[in-house]
Amino acid sequence: MxxxxxxxxxxxxxxxxxxxxxxxxxxxxxxxxxxxxxxxxxxxxxxxxxxxxxxxxxxxxxxxxxxxxxxxxxxxxxxxxxxxxxxxxxxxxxxxxxxxxxxxxxxxxxxxxxxxxxxxxxxxxxxxxxxxxxxxxxxxxxxxxxxxxxxxxxxxxxxxxxxxxxxxxxxxxxxxxxxxxxxxxxxxxxxxxxxRTLISGNSRYDKYMYHEKNDALTESEKRGLEVFNSSRTNCSQCHSGFNFTSFGFENNGLYEYFADSGRARVTTLHSDVGLFKIPTLRNIGVTAPYMHDGSLTTLEQVIEHYQAGGKLHENKSPLITGFQLTTQEKTDLLNFLNSLTDYEFISQTAE
Ligand code: HEC
Ligand code: HEC
Structure with missing residues (x-):
């Protein structure tokens, strides 16, 4: 106490x-x-x-x-x-x-x-x-x-x-x-x-992952999950675990110069400039626009940002390196991200 x-x-x-x-x-x-x-x-x-x-x-x-x-x-x-x-x-x-x-x-x-x-x-x-x-x-x-x-x-x-x-x-x-x-x-x-009651764990991904419903995800979404978990993209290194976040703070290379210094506003540490909370990706298909300043409007743009490896910044995470995806792989990753929507959760009303 x-x-x-x-x-x-x-x-x-x-x-x-x-x-x-x-x-x-x-x-x-x-x-x-x-x-x-x-x-x-x-x-x-x-x-x-x-x-x-x-x-x-x-x-x-x-x-x-x-x-x-x-x-x-x-x-x-x-x-x-x-x-x-x-x-x-x-x-x-x-x-x-x-x-x-x-x-x-x-x-x-x-x-x-x-x-x-x-x-x-x-x-x-x-x-x-x-x-x-x-x-x-x-x-x-x-x-x-x-x-x-x-x-x-x-x-x-x-x-x-x-x-x-x-x-x-x-x-x-x-x-x-x-x-x-x-x-x-x-x-x-x-x-x-x-x-505390705003719990979302009933997406098609959850049915596939935790309820052994193998057909809850399409073949494309399953391939997208693999791309997401791969060491090529590193997505799951930061967006990890049940809630797709390590609960940590990282600089994902959004800018060369940050107008909003992010975590450094709290800690005043130079090494925290440009670090932001790693957000959950659950329901990501319906929460556009993206990033702390809503500067990316679609998930395609988000994927392109990571593909290009982000902007140069001294605090950028070494996990943001850029990577190549075929058009099909990009579509698969996008489809996977959209499978994280929990329609029951988002249909709640005030009553
Ligand atoms: C180094 C850690 C790291 C890696 C690797 C990473 N992310 Fe992120 N991600 C972040 C951080 C930090 C943010 C928030 C940045 C901000 O707000 O400026 C973020 C934001 C996002 C957002 C926007 C979320 C929102 O609510 O606005 C999406 C979507 C996303 N990441 C998807 C991905 C995908 C897909 C990959 C792999 C291609 C990936 N991330 C790899 C750390 C990471
Ligand atoms: C005018 C718009 C606005 C209103 C009204 C508002 N919020 Fe927010 N909320 C935001 C913004 C913007 C952020 C991000 C702020 C930041 O990071 O500095 C946020 C962040 C949060 C977070 C942090 C989430 C996380 O994962 O860190 C919680 C929780 C939250 N709001 C709950 C509430 C509650 C409860 C109310 C009503 C009492 C409320 N908000 C009213 C805009 C709003």
Whole structure:
């Protein structure tokens, strides 16, 4: 508990110093994190972990219950979270686009836009660091950024708490879920509880790989999987494991000069310039545009980028070397990437 507390306060200090969250909110979070979690066992949420996926780490102070997940979901789709009630989380994380945004730069309140592409929330709970630069260390902490960022929801916590408290539904929903008042602790925990249910492991690839359905992939897709796993392309060296990511940060040679220094914004290390979080490739067929700045619009362009070996940059990973593919192999790789779409996952709705 002591270490958890220390870790939390360290993270909060870092975010506070970075100006991401005001000091009073961090004080509130710290204060509140001592509370005991009183999970009532008959309301536990049944999280289905797909075959091939590891168990999920769920914080002790935010065990999943049916009420918490439902409350988080309601908040996720509700414009009440933004200052002018114009955007919700789902405005930039649209289910049908794999919980990402087809716009290069999402529009926040008053149409303001940021400088990064919205990220897919596919299997987001398995991540250990959040954002393209890994600037947040837990789902609960990550949430303060979009809510308070002027380019996103531009909301301040005291006002949000007041609004939710005056709403005719929320006060009782919060009480049922957490048995306490509406505060930054319960708001962020409810949203994070919902985000932990955004599990996607039911693509045709999964049926082939983990459910022994040999015909779930076409011959072309199977060949594409081999190209993906080959030492020629190195794709699976970085996009590895059940979620197609090593959860690390790499420079994949997107630019010679990076306008966004990526991981270095957090670590200030020169050796981290141009390194970005290795994203999952699940649902990649529906999450265009691609890369941290949405600069590549199609998967063909992504493959061409890697084929050409990327731009010269001192931090570029030695795995990005360029390679040759026949037209057929390129089509196979593309088809394989498209087989990672989980149609059940992307057809979720607010209701
Ligand atoms: C205006 C658009 C916008 C809104 C509104 C928004 N997001 Fe995001 N979201 C983004 C962008 C852009 C990023 C990438 C930011 C970065 O890397 O700096 C992101 C990143 C994230 C991540 C990190 C994912 C990862 O794998 O690292 C999570 C989680 C997330 N958002 C959840 C939410 C939730 C929950 C809400 C509502 C409270 C929300 N977002 C509201 C645009 C938005
Ligand atoms: C050295 C590690 C590395 C290798 C090898 C690699 N990638 Fe990536 N990949 C990354 C990183 C890092 C990003 C994010 C870069 C950014 O946002 O600027 C990325 C982004 C992507 C994206 C865009 C994802 C999104 O959500 O925007 C796709 C698609 C992709 N890679 C496919 C591939 C394929 C196909 C291969 C093999 C031909 C491959 N990658 C090889 C590290 C790698």
């Amino acid at each position: 002591l270490t958890m507390q220390f870790q939390l306060s360290k993270n909060i200090n870092r975010l506070t110093n970075a100006g991401v969250i005001p000091a009073f909110v961090s004080f509130f979070l710290l204060l509140s994190s001592c509370g005991k979690d009183e999970l009532i066992s008959d309301t536990a949420y049944n999280l289905e972990i797909p075959k091939g996926f590891p168990a999920m780490d769920i914080p002790l102070d935010n065990q999943l219950t049916v009420q918490r997940v439902a409350l988080g979901k309601k908040l996720f789709f509700d414009n009440i979270l933004s200052r002018d009630s114009s955007v919700s989380c789902a405005s930039c994380h649209l289910p049908e686009y794999g919980f990402s945004d087809p716009e290069q730069f999402s529009k926040g309140v008053e149409g303001r836009s940021g400088f990064r592409q919205s990220m897919t929330l596919t299997n987001v709970a398995y991540n250990t660091l959040f954002f393209w630069d890994g600037g947040a260390t837990s789902l609960e902490l990550q949430l303060l950024a979009p809510i308070e960022n002027p380019g996103e929801m531009d909301m301040n916590m005291p006002e949000l708490i007041e609004r939710l408290s005056n709403n005719h539904e929320y006060p009782s929903l919060f009480r049922e879920a957490y048995d306490r008042e509406i505060d930054p602790f319960t708001i962020t925990r409810a949203l994070a509880a919902y985000e």
